[in-house]
Amino acid sequence: MITVKVHAPCGTIILDRAAKCNALDRQMVTDLTQAFDDLRQERRVRVILLTGAGPHFCAGVDLAQWQETTGSREALQQYYEDSQAMRELLESMMLLPKPIIAAVDGAAVGMGFGLVMASDLVVASHRATFSLPAPKRGLVSGLVAPLIVFRHGASLASRMLLSAEELDAEEGYRLGIVHRLVPSDQIWVRSNSWGEKIAESAAESLQLSKKLLNEMIGEPLGTNLTSGAAATATALTTEAASEGLKAFTEKREPKFP
Numbered sequence: 001m002i003t004v005k006v007h008a009p010c011g012t013i014i015l016d017r018a019a020k021c022n023a024l025d026r027q028m029v030t031d032l033t034q035a036f037d038d039l040r041q042e043r044r045v046r047v048i049l050l051t052g053a054g055p056h057f058c059a060g061v062d063l064a065q066w067q068e069t070t071g072s073r074e075a076l077q078q079y080y081e082d083s084q085a086m087r088e089l090l091e092s093m094m095l096l097p098k099p100i101i102a103a104v105d106g107a108a109v110g111m112g113f114g115l116v117m118a119s120d121l122v123v124a125s126h127r128a129t130f131s132l133p134a135p136k137r138g139l140v141s142g143l144v145a146p147l148i149v150f151r152h153g154a155s156l157a158s159r160m161l162l163s164a165e166e167l168d169a170e171e172g173y174r175l176g177i178v179h180r181l182v183p184s185d186q187i188w189v190r191s192n193s194w195g196e197k198i199a200e201s202a203a204e205s206l207q208l209s210k211k212l213l214n215e216m217i218g219e220p221l222g223t224n225l226t227s228g229a230a231a232t233a234t235a236l237t238t239e240a241a242s243e244g245l246k247a248f249t250e251k252r253e254p255k256f257p
Contacts, residue, residue, distance in 0.1 A: 001017045001027065001028050002032055003053075004038060004039065006042060006045060009044065009195070010195040011047075014052065015057070018053040021054070021107070022057065024086075024112075025065050026082065029082075033088060036100075037092065040097065047099050047196075047198050048099070049100075049188070049191050050119060051105070051188060052104075052105070052112075056106035057104045057106050057107060059112060060112045063137065064248070067249045075237065083233040084229055086232075090118045090143060090225060095215070096210075097210065099198055099210065100118070100119040101195055102116045102123070104116060104125070104128045105128060106127050107129045109129075110133065111143070113131065113144055117150075117151055121179050122179050122180075123180045123181075124178040124187075125184035125186075128172065130177060131167065137247075138241040138242070138243055138244030141232075143225060143229055143232055144161075145228055146221055146228050147225075148160060150221050150224075180194065
C-alpha cells in the first residue's frame with residue numbers, strides 16, 4: 001500500500017490505497033516510516049516527493065480499524081501504540097536530512113494533513129482541500145496541532161482544530177499552507193521539477209538548513225508531539241470517541257451527549 005520509486009535526483013513515495021482514499025491503517029504507518037528511511041539511505045535521492053494515488057491525497061487514519069479496537073481489553077495499549085507510531089512517523093519526516101515535497105491532489109484530512117505539515121514544501125492542485133474533522137468524531141488532532149503551530153502559528157491552529165472547517169486550495173495558498181498551486185494534471189511533474197531544482201544545491205547546505213528550521217527554531221516540537229500523542233490516545237478511550245467511530249462506520253451522524 002506504499003509504493004516507492006527512485007528517479008534521481010528525486011524519489012517518490014506514493015500512498016497507494018486509492019480504494020480507501022489512501023486512509024492510513026497500522027501497516028501503512030509502519031511501511032511509510034520505513035519508506036522514508038529507505039530513501040534517506042539512498043545516495044541517489046536528494047529530494048523526496050510524497051503523493052497519493054487516485055483522486056485524494058490521504059483521508060487520514062483508517063477509522064474503521066480503530067472502531068474494531070473499541071471495547072477490546074487491549075484497546076488502551078493499542079491506541080497508545082498507534083499514537084506513538086504516528087508520532088515517530090512525523091518526527092522521522094521532520095528529522096530527515098533531505099527536503100520533502102508534499103504533492104497534494106484532492107483531500108488531505110486529519111493525519112493526511114499532518115503529513116502535509118510534516119513536509120518541508122507543499123505543491124497542491126486546485127482540487128486540494130485541507131481539514132481536521134476530529135471533533136466531529138469525538139477525537140483530537142493532537143499530533144497535527146503542534147505542526148500547525150510550528151508552521152503557521154496558533155491562530156490558524158485554533159481555526160482548524162476547533163471549527164473543523166475545510167480549507168480549499170486557494171485559501172491554503174493564501175495562508176501559506178501551499179507554496180505552489182498548479183493544475184491537477186501537472187501535480188507530479190511540477191513537484192518533481194521543483195525537486196530537481198532544489199537538488200542542484202549542496203546536500204550539506206540543505207541538510208543544515210533543515211536542521212536549523214526543525215531542530216533549533218522548532219526546538220519544543222518533539223516535546224509537543226509527545227504530548228499530542230498522549231492526547232490522541234486519551235481521546236480515543238472516551239465515550240464520545242466510541243460514538244464517533246461507531247457513527248462513522250455506520251455512515252450516520254454521531255449523537256454526542
